[in-house]
Amino acid sequence: MRAVPIIAGYALQEALRRRIFHVVLLLTAAFLGLYWLGADTAFEEVAQFEGGLPVEEQELTGGTLFGLSMFGTLFLGAVLAAFLTLGVVRGDAERGLLQPLVVRPVGRSALLLGRFLGAAAVCVPYVLAVYSACALITWTAGDWWPDQFLRPGVQLAAGVLVIAALGLLGSVFLSATANGIAIFMVFGAGLVAGLLGQIGEALNAETLQTVAHRTSWALPFEALYQDALYRITSESRGFTGLAIQLGPFGGSQAGGTNLPVWAIAYFAVVLAATLAAFSRKDL
């Protein structure tokens, strides 16, 4: 395990020096700028409403906007996680980058853990920074702050780590391109599950809700995201609370006390499966 920090440092350097990271930074700056503009405009327009709606306009606007920004944050985090893990094993082996490292006395598990930690060292601060920036923008634009701040941010970061772990597992079996496509299809499946649940809730269709619930737990980054959405407006009640729940990009859904345990167990199983598959892989 002596090599884990060395490989993590290597992965971190690789992430920071690759062009994709600079592209993500540019996209993030564009996203935050647009979000600021949108939030500012939305709060200004809502302030001109002259009543008549049975909702707290500022609460509805802040919750919906910030929920939207959380989706954006999760998406950008997923893009970063995918690009940092999609070629770690088979992709790097096909390019000849992996073999010189694997033959060193470091152990395959140390190599994989180092690569994962390197990706985590980029993704987690990134997600927390974008999440915090969005919260500050929302507060500045409309004097709105989430009911819970820290835990939803941590859950978003944890969701991105689950995506990174899935990307690492896929990289053992799939080429970089195929793995990239697979990661985004899995991410899309989670998003669709959230939307299905929302539709199921609006139509009171139990089967849809069950399918959505099971899918979001099978892909716990989605369940973590839904629970995070729930927590930012956990104190909203009445029609305002309902309106926020039916907001865009997947409804908020309380995950319950078992969600963190499930997410950790899921993550551990995915990582163990990756280590087992990599240890037997011919390079």
Add this chain to the structure above:
Amino acid sequence: MVPALLVEDATKRYGRVLALDGVSLEVQPGELVGLLGPNGAGKSTLVKIACGLIRASRGRAEICGAPAGSPPARAALGYLAELFRFPGWYSADEVLRLHQRLAGSQGGEGERGHLLELVGLANARGVRVDAMSKGMQQRLGIAQALVGSPPVLLLDEPTSALDPAGRQTVRALLEELRDREIGVLLNSHLLSEVELVCDRVVILSRGRVVAEGSPEDLSQARGVEIETDEGMRLFPEALRDQVPGLVEQLVREGRQIYGVRVLTTSLEEEYLEAVGGDTA
């Protein structure tokens, strides 16, 4: 003496394809062994089994007495893959520093400078990999394999991208490694190079060893050619030991002798005979 590399009955099957079929070979410390064979003969598979990059379906491989792929075996090994690449954003010095840390080498800056000098990259220390030519990257790959002074080197096509001057540098380096008692397995398509530097040659074809021995042992006598004042005289059945007698006889006959050449088959001819029609 514990062999630097020992392979016994190594067999590798990929589904229905038998890539390696019961191959055994040894490389002693200070010995330079050339591994020859057509494409698909199993050379790279054999080298990868020795490195622990792939698992043999049957048989075993050891590096300095330790099972291939185990931490002690990896610590004793330097490897240059046939297809390799270093991150383009690393400089030559950074590549070597990373491998020093992974290999646990305490050589520091001195070792890095020495290795870059050995492969003719002393002036490219700060040059980024993506700004290097293919030949420079191959030299850097050789320097990387030498990090930590491993007692065993497995080199898979180390000169394929080098120009003649680069090949000469590598040949001189291999000679030096032999003097340092390092065991080297050299997988190469360049027969002339193998013939020049290797102590022993192993020829693989269709996953099996089809010929083995020193380049001299593998070559066969093809007669003696003597240049006289009457022109070239060929004695097709004559052996090296018969040269003094032949010269004496010609001198007695009043001929002037200008040159004598003992003819043998080249390694290339022996190789082509050993692999038969296997040119895949």
